[in-house]
Amino acid sequence: MFDTNRKEDEMKQLNRKTHILEKLNIQKKVEVETLANELNVSEMTVRRDLEKLENNGELVRTFGGAVPVQTISNEIAYQDKKVKNVFQKRMIAEKAVKRIQDGHIIFLDSGTTTIEIAKMVINLDITLTVITNDISIANVLMDSTIDVIMLGGHLQNSTGSVLGTLTFDLINKLNADLFFLGAHAVDEEYGITAPSIEKAQVKIAMMQSSREIILVTDKSKFANKALFKVCELDELDEIITD
CATH class of the missing domain: 3.40.50.1360 (Rossmann fold)
Structure with missing residues (x-):
């Protein structure tokens, strides 16, 4: 039972991350509050998902949301x-x-x-x-x-x-x-x-x-x-x- 629940949680987490990245690819910006409403989870859950995605190098967190990695602009010669x-x-x-x-x-x-x-x-x-x-x-x-x-x-x-x-x-x-x-x-x-x-x-x-x-x-x-x-x-x- 424990393994089944854990797999279900992992699948839900994977689905949330997929949703976040797909939306980010389209909109170039996502907000915690909006994602929480769309995914029917708490804002804290969304923030944890964003943190994990940032740690994996898949996005960059901002105040209240996230942006794609490529929108953080570095110095150009x-x-x-x-x-x-x-x-x-x-x-x-x-x-x-x-x-x-x-x-x-x-x-x-x-x-x-x-x-x-x-x-x-x-x-x-x-x-x-x-x-x-x-x-x-x-x-x-x-x-x-x-x-x-x-x-x-x-x-x-x-x-x-x-x-x-x-x-x-x-x-x-x-x-x-x-x-x-x-x-x-x-x-x-x-x-x-x-x-x-x-x-x-x-x-x-x-x-x-x-x-x-x-x-x-x-x-x-x-x-x-x-x-x-x-x-x-x-x-x-x-x-x-x-």
């Missing part, structure tokens, strides 16, 4: 990013530069979309100051008439970004009209997230030192999540995307 969605990034940049006015001071976040903005602003016949922590952006602007402030700090070799305490401290001493924010991952529930605490801190500091915040990112960054929170979507003034 610059050489890999610069060849992805180039046409979309250029279209986004064309829209973004229309927001820039004569005399503006702008923050350009590190990233391949913001580099496309840098390539276009050199053709603007205006007085402009660009503050950036991206050495590739500084290089694009180097021979132009634009006033460039290159932030100091620790260079992340794989991305060309300058990060760390020195970067953070200098940003806090500056003020800008616009901040063109690049995103590693964007999600309706989790907002904008970054793959490292240093990168998140720099983005947050730029937000706090800017009058307006404009997110510039292509659609591949949406419905993704990284580890460190930058901001909620309602903290942005505008989103430019494809």
Whole structure:
């Protein structure tokens, strides 16, 4: 009798896990409360199932639910990013530069979309100051008439970004009209997230030192999540995307 009951429990558990993974594959996100109602079990039972599935590497638990493993986005090297969605990034940049006015001071976040903005602003016949922590952006602007402030700090070799305490401290001493924010991952529930605490801190500091915040990112960054929170979507003034 004991063995029979144990087999029945194992079968029910297997059926629950199958249901969870199938739903996760379709919806890309599941919630504990919803699963408990669908499976007619307690929320604690669902949480135990999610914990076991996470331990097996089949999902990642979040507050109140879970997401697929592949939606946890890690850092991508610059050489890999610069060849992805180039046409979309250029279209986004064309829209973004229309927001820039004569005399503006702008923050350009590190990233391949913001580099496309840098390539276009050199053709603007205006007085402009660009503050950036991206050495590739500084290089694009180097021979132009634009006033460039290159932030100091620790260079992340794989991305060309300058990060760390020195970067953070200098940003806090500056003020800008616009901040063109690049995103590693964007999600309706989790907002904008970054793959490292240093990168998140720099983005947050730029937000706090800017009058307006404009997110510039292509659609591949949406419905993704990284580890460190930058901001909620309602903290942005505008989103430019494809």
